[in-house]
Amino acid sequence: MARLGVPLFITRHVLIALVVGGIGGVLVVAFLIEFDRFTSRNEFCASCHSMTYAEETYQRSAHFNSASGVRASCGDCHVSPSLLGATWDHAVGLKDLVKQLLGPDYDDPVINSLHLPEAAFAARDWFRRRDSASCRRCHVQEAIQGERANTAAIHREETEGKTCIDCHYNLVHRKVPDERIFKREAWNQMVEETFGLEPGEAARRLAQPE
Amino acid sequence: MCHESRALHRRLGVAARLSPELERAGEKGTRIDRDKISNLDSGVSGGSGRLLWAGLCLVFGLLGGGQAIAEKVKLDPGQWGHEAGKDCVSCHSKASAGLASQWRESAHQSAGVNCMDCHQAERSDADAMEHEGRIIATIVSPKDCGRCHEKEYREQQGSVHAEAFSIIEARLPALAEHVGGSGMSAASCDQCHGSRVKVRGDGTLDPATWPNSGIGRINPDGSKGSCSSCHGRHRFSRAQAREPEACVRCHSGPDSPDKEIFEASKHGMIYAAHRDEMNLNAPEWVAGRDYTAAPTCVTCHMGAAGKLPSTHDVGMRNAWSLNTPVSRRQYLVILEDGARLELPLGSEIPKRGQELVRPDGRPGQVKSVITPERRRQAMSMVCLECHGKSFTEGFMNQFDTVVALFNDKYGTPAKAIMEGLLGAGRLTPTPFDEPIEFTYWELWHDEGARARHGASMMSPNHAWWEGMYLVGRNFYARFLPQARAIAGDRAGELVDAVIAGQAAHQWLIEPNQASAILGLEPAEGD
Numbered sequence: 110m111a112r113l114g115v116p117l118f119i120t121r122h123v124l125i126a127l128v129v130g131g132i133g134g135v136l137v138v139a140f141l142i143e144f145d146r147f148t149s150r151n152e153f154c155a156s157c158h159s160m161t162y163a164e165e166t167y168q169r170s171a172h173f174n175s176a177s178g179v180r181a182s183c184g185d186c187h188v189s190p191s192l193l194g195a196t197w198d199h200a201v202g203l204k205d206l207v208k209q210l211l212g213p214d215y216d217d218p219v220i221n222s223l224h225l226p227e228a229a230f231a232a233r234d235w236f237r238r239r240d241s242a243s244c245r246r247c248h249v250q251e252a253i254q255g256e257r258a259n260t261a262a263i264h265r266e267e268t269e270g271k272t273c274i275d276c277h278y279n280l281v282h283r284k285v286p287d288e289r290i291f292k293r294e295a296w297n298q299m300v301e302e303t304f305g306l307e308p309g310e311a312a313r314r315l316a317q318p319e
Numbered sequence: 320m321c322h323e324s325r326a327l328h329r330r331l332g333v334a335a336r337l338s339p340e341l342e343r344a345g346e347k348g349t350r351i352d353r354d355k356i357s358n359l360d361s362g363v364s365g366g367s368g369r370l371l372w373a374g375l376c377l378v379f380g381l382l383g384g385g386q387a388i389a390e391k392v393k394l395d396p397g398q399w400g401h402e403a404g405k406d407c408v409s410c411h412s413k414a415s416a417g418l419a420s421q422w423r424e425s426a427h428q429s430a431g432v433n434c435m436d437c438h439q440a441e442r443s444d445a446d447a448m449e450h451e452g453r454i455i456a457t458i459v460s461p462k463d464c465g466r467c468h469e470k471e472y473r474e475q476q477g478s479v480h481a482e483a484f485s486i487i488e489a490r491l492p493a494l495a496e497h498v499g500g501s502g503m504s505a506a507s508c509d510q511c512h513g514s515r516v517k518v519r520g521d522g523t524l525d526p527a528t529w530p531n532s533g534i535g536r537i538n539p540d541g542s543k544g545s546c547s548s549c550h551g552r553h554r555f556s557r558a559q560a561r562e563p564e565a566c567v568r569c570h571s572g573p574d575s576p577d578k579e580i581f582e583a584s585k586h587g588m589i590y591a592a593h594r595d596e597m598n599l600n601a602p603e604w605v606a607g608r609d610y611t612a613a614p615t616c617v618t619c620h621m622g623a624a625g626k627l628p629s630t631h632d633v634g635m636r637n638a639w640s641l642n643t644p645v646s647r648r649q650y651l652v653i654l655e656d657g658a659r660l661e662l663p664l665g666s667e668i669p670k671r672g673q674e675l676v677r678p679d680g681r682p683g684q685v686k687s688v689i690t691p692e693r694r695r696q697a698m699s700m701v702c703l704e705c706h707g708k709s710f711t712e713g714f715m716n717q718f719d720t721v722v723a724l725f726n727d728k729y730g731t732p733a734k735a736i737m738e739g740l741l742g743a744g745r746l747t748p749t750p751f752d753e754p755i756e757f758t759y760w761e762l763w764h765d766e767g768a769r770a771r772h773g774a775s776m777m778s779p780n781h782a783w784w785e786g787m788y789l790v791g792r793n794f795y796a797r798f799l800p801q802a803r804a805i806a807g808d809r810a811g812e813l814v815d816a817v818i819a820g821q822a823a824h825q826w827l828i829e830p831n832q833a834s835a836i837l838g839l840e841p842a843e844g845d
Contacts (some may be wrong), residue, residue, distance in 0.1 A: 257414070259414060260414075262413050263413045263414060266409070267409060267410045271451075275451070275452060286448065286521060287448070287522075290447040290454055292520075295445070297520070
């Protein structure tokens with residue numbers, strides 16, 4: 110090996126380890142990319158019945174049907190753009206699977222509706238902590254023109270200290286009020302009216318996960 | 320005036336309920352006339368005059384809040400000028416820029432009152448929402464305006480305007496839903512009467528109830544009414560609210576053509592000619608002092624005139640109910656919490672402290688009672704700024720005569736006939752499922768109201784051609800024939816007996832009174 114001018118500590122074993130490690134590393138990265146891609150697909154997310162309720166509203170939104178033909182997938186918005194971030198998000202997302210299996214019956218539309226606000230609050234918080242990074246994957250704040258006369262000026266001049274999600278929420282999924290003014294009783298009453306339940310039934314079902 | 324009303328008080332057994340001082344003044348034989356009233360604020364009055372003064376102050380206090388000028392906001396200016404307001408304005412100069420530019424023209428802007436001062440909300444408010452980091456509410460209710468405009472809020476709550484939805488809420492569906500249909504109320508009835516605004520569980524306002532600026536709107540905070548019904552937001556121009564057009568959105572059309580009546584009256588004629596002399600932008604707007612060119616709706620129904628204070632209790636000066644099947648002279652009963660009730664002359668007049676049931680079912684305690692004569696007196700004080708006393712009384716006499724005519728000749732018999740048919744099982748209880756119910760409805764609600772309103776505001780055309788002429792035509796040519804047909808074998812008893820004894824209808828039984836009125840030539844040989 111010394112003939113080739115490589116340092117003496119590069120022994121045959123080290124070389125093999127480097128090659129195997131390098132290929133292994135590439136394979137791991139490739140796996141993570143594929144894994145993140147696979148688990149960010151709409152089909153994967155909606156493979157749990159509980160997620161089909163979110164899918165319904167999404168399919169009526171501008172993020173599904175846009176004039177430009179761009180369609181944002183579940184993962185485009187709800188998974189971080191970076192590989193490590195995406196991997197981390199999916200690892201944390203395992204808790205959703207655990208809750209789906211062991212928690213309340215989110216497949217039940219009533220239970221799903223009753224728990225929706227907390228899910229929305231958590232999602233908004235996730236966006237806010239990342240400075241709406243997944244929005245910025247497609248939307249460039251400086252480039253926003255909008256249809257109304259002053260949309261561009263508003264995005265340049267009125268956004269100090271704000272991130273996308275601070276203003277742009279309730280765009281895709283069912284409307285949920287901001288956490289600060291959320292009124293559980295009013296929400297429960299709406300769910301009861303929607304599903305024809307007796308008054309108080311919503312609170313009871315929330316208290317006793319089925 | 321005082322002698323007459325005292326006599327009336329005694330007759331009705333309501334003496335001393337209005338004000339003990341007033342009664343004592345009356346006992347001393349003091350006569351209230353215009354000179355005395357005009358002396359009031361100079362304070363030059365001796366013994367009995369002092370009592371009279373106290374009494375009158377109390378009466379006018381009840382009538383309008385005790386001031387002859389627009390109420391100044393008493394709240395400390397430190398209480399407004401919310402710091403977040405400039406952010407609102409900055410962004411809304413770009414988004415919905417019309418809002419901000421209207422506000423920039425407003426007295427609110429000059430006084431430093433910004434978006435947040437009116438739109439801020441508590442997190443616990445039913446209609447609170449998060450908007451650009453702030454907790455606000457879209458709806459600015461009278462209660463919100465009342466944070467600064469206390470007097471106006473106090474007067475407006477309980478007024479016939481504030482109750483405009485509560486009064487009809489129970490009976491509305493039988494017309495709006497049956498004859499109209501889903502969605503009709505939101506676009507029509509509710510836009511004048513108001514809606515019961517519903518905040519949905521997801522925090523949005525139910526579009527079946529909002530947008531709405533009806534004057535009796537039930538707001539999410541429980542207050543009633545909508546200031547922006549008359550005061551166009553976001554400019555809130557004094558001049559705009561004083562214009563007759565402020566009332567036209569609702570007070571026009573077949574059932575309450577007050578716009579058309581005003582325009583067709585001498586008042587409207589002079590107003591149109593001298594609109595530029597109305598001093599509409601004056602900070603204070605006392606008829607006879609700040610302007611004399613012509614009256615608008617506001618002048619007579621709300622405005623300050625001479626010593627009469629302005630009021631946001633719009634129905635206060637109305638001695639009659641003009642939009643009922645039969646008009647009643649009405650008492651205004653003021654409850655302890657400021658709410659008001661109208662009670663017809665002839666019904667049992669409550670005593671001070673007595674419990675009463677409000678239109679919405681809640682109980683209330685009586686604070687004071689204002690007689691129809693007092694209400695008429697207040698209205699007449701406006702007239703007196705430009706007209707003589709006998710002229711004013713003469714006009715009121717003409718008006719009262721028309722109302723009494725409608726009542727006695729048409730309103731009362733038609734109601735009795737309808738009740739007879741219903742009682743005899745010839746009509747179903749469901750309204751509007753029989754043609755005669757439309758006939759009867761239009762008789763009092765449209766044609767009858769037009770006649771009465773026409774006479775009340777001096778449009779000869781509305782009093783007769785658009786009003787009583789149509790009432791008569793309806794009564795003789797539609798209502799009675801339909802009623803007889805429905806009554807069938809009992810027509811004599813259920814229909815004809817009701818009008819048989821009335822002198823006003825006796826001409827019907829004299830078929831040979833020839834006249835050229837129809838344009839027909841007299842028969843040959845006559």
